[in-house]
Amino acid sequence: MCSLxxxxxxxxWSVKAKKEGFPAxxxxxxxxxxxxxxxxxGFAKGPEQSRRFKVLDLGAAPGSWxxxxxxxxxxxxxxxxxxxxxxxxxxxxxCFDEERCTFLQGDxxxxxxxxxxxxxxxxxxxxxxxxxGTTGNPGIxxxxxxxxxxxxxxxxxxxLLTGGNFVVKVFQGGDTPRLLQGIRNRFKTGRSFKxxxxxxxxxxxxxxxxxxxxxxxxxx
Ligand SMILES: C[S@@+](CC[C@H](N)C(=O)[O-])C[C@H]1O[C@@H](n2cnc3c(N)ncnc32)[C@H](O)[C@@H]1O
Numbered sequence: 248m249c250s251l252x253x254x255x256x257x258x259x260w261s262v263k264a265k266k267e268g269f270p271a272x273x274x275x276x277x278x279x280x281x282x283x284x285x286x287x288x289g290f291a292k293g294p295e296q297s298r299r300f301k302v303l304d305l306g307a308a309p310g311s312w313x314x315x316x317x318x319x320x321x322x323x324x325x326x327x328x329x330x331x332x333x334x335x336x337x338x339x340x341x342c343f344d345e346e347r348c349t350f351l352q353g354d355x356x357x358x359x360x361x362x363x364x365x366x367x368x369x370x371x372x373x374x375x376x377x378x379x380g381t382t383g384n385p386g387i388x389x390x391x392x393x394x395x396x397x398x399x400x401x402x403x404x405x406x407l408l409t410g411g412n413f414v415v416k417v418f419q420g421g422d423t424p425r426l427l428q429g430i431r432n433r434f435k436t437g438r439s440f441k442x443x444x445x446x447x448x449x450x451x452x453x454x455x456x457x458x459x460x461x462x463x464x465x466x467x
């Protein structure tokens with residue numbers, strides 16, 4: 248007898264993603280957050296935007312969020328994706344144009360990857376949809392997810408422009424309230440949001456930091 252796991256069964260969002268040319272259903276999570284919170288705020292507004300709008304996409308494979316950013320932003324955008332895994336061949340094709348998109352394959356928590364990424368900043372938007380391989384133990388999975396989310400916040404600390412936005416996936420459980428507080432300390436608004444396209448069985452949610460604050464002035 249054939250048993251399809253719940254996650255292998257194509258659902259409404261997976262079918263829609265395929266039809267619209269995205270390799271993963273997760274694109275609709277980003278789209279919903281963008282529509283609700285204006286993640287690309289400041290893009291294509293006036294002469295200031297003769298500067299590229301740069302997006303950092305951590306945990307980018309198979310590439311739906313990078314493709315969304317490329318389509319959303321048009322010619323004036325630059326997307327840097329990072330992942331342990333390669334992009335899908337479709338997303339690789341879109342990223343072939345190095346003027347608008349670059350991909351680094353590696354571990355986002357490693358110092359050398361962080362240095363290579365930051366050298367291409369600063370960024371207007373930092374996204375992190377990275378998720379650890381799950382073990383089935385919710386405590387361990389939440390802890391591993393938190394390590395990735397904290398690393399993403401460090402990228403934002405070092406590479407996000409003042410006024411920029413930040414989105415990070417977290418698995419609920421673990422010390423996520425401390426992470427959210429850390430986001431609230433650095434952004435005008437920090438909040439959590441679970442998009443409709445998240446699977447109802449999933450522990451994941453997203454934390455958003457909207458309008459990055461300037462770094463605190465050093466005391467004399
Ligand atoms: C849910 S997928 C991201 C989907 C992507 N946003 C999209 O729309 O196509 C999570 C990704 O996180 C990546 N990941 C997990 N740990 C990572 C790490 N330490 N460094 C880089 N990528 C990592 C995985 O390889 C996986 O591709």
